[in-house]
Amino acid sequence: MPPSPTQIVEAAPPGDWVGIPADHLLVVDLAPDAAGQARRVIIQLMNGPWSQGWIGNIRKLATAHWWDGTSVNRVQDGYVVQWGDPLGDDKARAKPLPPGLLSVPQGAYTLTAGAAPAFSGPRVADGVYAVAERFYQGWPIATGPGDEPETWPVHCYGSVGVGRDMPPDSGSGAELYAVIGNAPRQLDRNIAVVGRVISGMEWLSSLPRGKGDAGFYQKPGERTAITSIRLGSDVPGLPAWQYLSTDSASFAAYLDARANRRDPFYVRPAGGVDICNVPVPVRVTPAR
Amino acid sequence: MPPSPTQIVEAAPPGDWVGIPADHLLVVDLAPDAAGQARRVIIQLMNGPWSQGWIGNIRKLATAHWWDGTSVNRVQDGYVVQWGDPLGDDKARAKPLPPGLLSVPQGAYTLTAGAAPAFSGPRVADGVYAVAERFYQGWPIATGPGDEPETWPVHCYGSVGVGRDMPPDSGSGAELYAVIGNAPRQLDRNIAVVGRVISGMEWLSSLPRGKGDAGFYQKPGERTAITSIRLGSDVPGLPAWQYLSTDSASFAAYLDARANRRDPFYVRPAGGVDICNVPVPVRVTPAR
Numbered sequence: 001m002p003p004s005p006t007q008i009v010e011a012a013p014p015g016d017w018v019g020i021p022a023d024h025l026l027v028v029d030l031a032p033d034a035a036g037q038a039r040r041v042i043i044q045l046m047n048g049p050w051s052q053g054w055i056g057n058i059r060k061l062a063t064a065h066w067w068d069g070t071s072v073n074r075v076q077d078g079y080v081v082q083w084g085d086p087l088g089d090d091k092a093r094a095k096p097l098p099p100g101l102l103s104v105p106q107g108a109y110t111l112t113a114g115a116a117p118a119f120s121g122p123r124v125a126d127g128v129y130a131v132a133e134r135f136y137q138g139w140p141i142a143t144g145p146g147d148e149p150e151t152w153p154v155h156c157y158g159s160v161g162v163g164r165d166m167p168p169d170s171g172s173g174a175e176l177y178a179v180i181g182n183a184p185r186q187l188d189r190n191i192a193v194v195g196r197v198i199s200g201m202e203w204l205s206s207l208p209r210g211k212g213d214a215g216f217y218q219k220p221g222e223r224t225a226i227t228s229i230r231l232g233s234d235v236p237g238l239p240a241w242q243y244l245s246t247d248s249a250s251f252a253a254y255l256d257a258r259a260n261r262r263d264p265f266y267v268r269p270a271g272g273v274d275i276c277n278v279p280v281p282v283r284v285t286p287a288r
Numbered sequence: 289m290p291p292s293p294t295q296i297v298e299a300a301p302p303g304d305w306v307g308i309p310a311d312h313l314l315v316v317d318l319a320p321d322a323a324g325q326a327r328r329v330i331i332q333l334m335n336g337p338w339s340q341g342w343i344g345n346i347r348k349l350a351t352a353h354w355w356d357g358t359s360v361n362r363v364q365d366g367y368v369v370q371w372g373d374p375l376g377d378d379k380a381r382a383k384p385l386p387p388g389l390l391s392v393p394q395g396a397y398t399l400t401a402g403a404a405p406a407f408s409g410p411r412v413a414d415g416v417y418a419v420a421e422r423f424y425q426g427w428p429i430a431t432g433p434g435d436e437p438e439t440w441p442v443h444c445y446g447s448v449g450v451g452r453d454m455p456p457d458s459g460s461g462a463e464l465y466a467v468i469g470n471a472p473r474q475l476d477r478n479i480a481v482v483g484r485v486i487s488g489m490e491w492l493s494s495l496p497r498g499k500g501d502a503g504f505y506q507k508p509g510e511r512t513a514i515t516s517i518r519l520g521s522d523v524p525g526l527p528a529w530q531y532l533s534t535d536s537a538s539f540a541a542y543l544d545a546r547a548n549r550r551d552p553f554y555v556r557p558a559g560g561v562d563i564c565n566v567p568v569p570v571r572v573t574p575a576r
Contacts, residue, residue: 034322077490077493078489078493128415128558129559129562157469157470158366168555182471183562183565185561186549186554186557188556188558190554201366202496205365205493206365206493206495207494209493261474266474268397268476268477270416270417270473270474272417273416273474276470277471
């Protein structure tokens with residue numbers, strides 16, 4: 001019987017898994033829910049070279065404990081959950097940012113040929129949003145047209161990005177969002193993708209939707225409090241995580257199986273797959 | 289200033305809107321939530337010619353009040369919410385189905401040239417999942433290869449389909465699901481799309497995720513009770529609904545604006561759009 005994508009991942013040899021450094025994890029602890037249930041969300045920050053200006057800011061914000069006591073302020077169905085300072089748009093009352101944050105220019109939404117790495121993994125598809133879409137060290141990356149093409153990280157379900165105001169360089173990283181709907185690819189190259197949720201996605205995606213414009217909550221009491229946000233390297237006892245190398249034979253087989261489902265439920269394999277329908281497998285590093 | 293997609297829709301003349309017959313609506317009333325909030329979900333059933341065998345069954349099930357007292361049994365993050373008889377897989381204890389339901393064959397997942405209608409609206413994109421993707425009378429439809437191509441309805445966020453067991457003809461329509469994640473296009477041609485949620489999506493998408501395999505709830509108390517499911521024509525006082533004609537000039541402008549965002553927030557228009565990123569506008573019919 002042809003294996004399912006999940007079975008292919010479960011059979012991957014240990015050497016096909018890559019450890020995620022603890023300081024590439026962002027641990028978001030929401031206040032417990034009404035039943036007292038703890039709500040921890042773990043975000044994997046992108047490894048380089050994309051989006052590193054904003055990610056440096058995010059590390060500073062986490063180290064400064066800046067997010068502690070902020071909140072989830074916006075939940076727009078089929079689109080995004082957004083968190084940060086609820087008064088961030090009110091200059092007189094906004095929470096001061098820690099010193100040393102960079103102002104990252106619009107040009108940093110993409111990398112051009114010289115700065116972009118060479119790809120080694122399989123090509124996924126030529127989509128409507130890019131000339132080519134591929135994975136690089138575990139991340140979905142799009143490539144534009146031309147001899148020296150731009151490359152940029154792709155918005156998928158669970159992607160985490162940097163909220164901003166109208167000026168394209170106005171996002172510091174203090175205001176973050178996670179995608180809870182169909183991949184909003186129109187945001188690519190317009191906002192910075194800095195990571196993805198790898199655990200606890202349900203604590204964000206199942207929050208009550210906001211009734212205000214763009215899903216903002218209308219009353220302070222509707223917001224979900226953020227107890228703390230820390231780098232994984234600052235959370236004692238946090239398990240280690242791994243992702244399935246997107247250059248591995250196991251990933252190539254997984255990608256092929258996602259594009260051509262042959263496990264018993266399926267009667268008509270699609271023959272292709274959108275890059276956002278190939279979530280990169282992650283797991284807690286197994287005990288030896 | 290270039291209009292946003294929303295502004296284009298708001299400016300559409302009344303003649304560009306098409307009334308949805310009340311018996312094309314399925315009104316799902318979940319039990320009120322813990323705060324006593326009513327939770328009504330409205331589904332628009334596909335108009336012909338696709339999926340009509342299952343839709344006929346759904347009309348019979350609603351008219352027989354068959355779903356009353358059933359429940360939402362499965363919520364898998366990023367994938368689907370599913371409802372029906374929680375004991376449906378247990379032949380000895382399953383709720384008997386009303387008489388007269390059709391067994392719809394696998395072949396009905398697509399229509400071939402003779403049975404499929406001619407398209408008149410704009411072509412959206414040649415995606416990885418189909419040779420062409422277009423809208424027909426308000427519905428996203430994919431077209432396969434060849435001289436007499438198959439056509440089939442597309443799974444997008446909010447799409448409603450017919451759950452089934454392994455045999456591809458085993459879905460009656462009694463078990464339904466709604467998509468709450470990235471468009472699961474691998475399901476196209478493998479399960480029947482019968483409609484889409486047009487109101488109250490948040491009551492499904494924000495439900496707690498199930499902890500069992502495939503997101504099934506493990507304890508009966510975790511399920512959300514369904515008070516009733518009725519055809520819109522059987523719900524006194526239900527407002528009338530309209531969709532924006534996908535053959536209208538307004539829709540063509542809206543589609544173009546979704547593919548090339550020129551409203552002020554955007555600095556890099558995508559230059560293309562996936563069909564599932566073009567939700568067909570719907571509204572309550574305005575008072576004259």
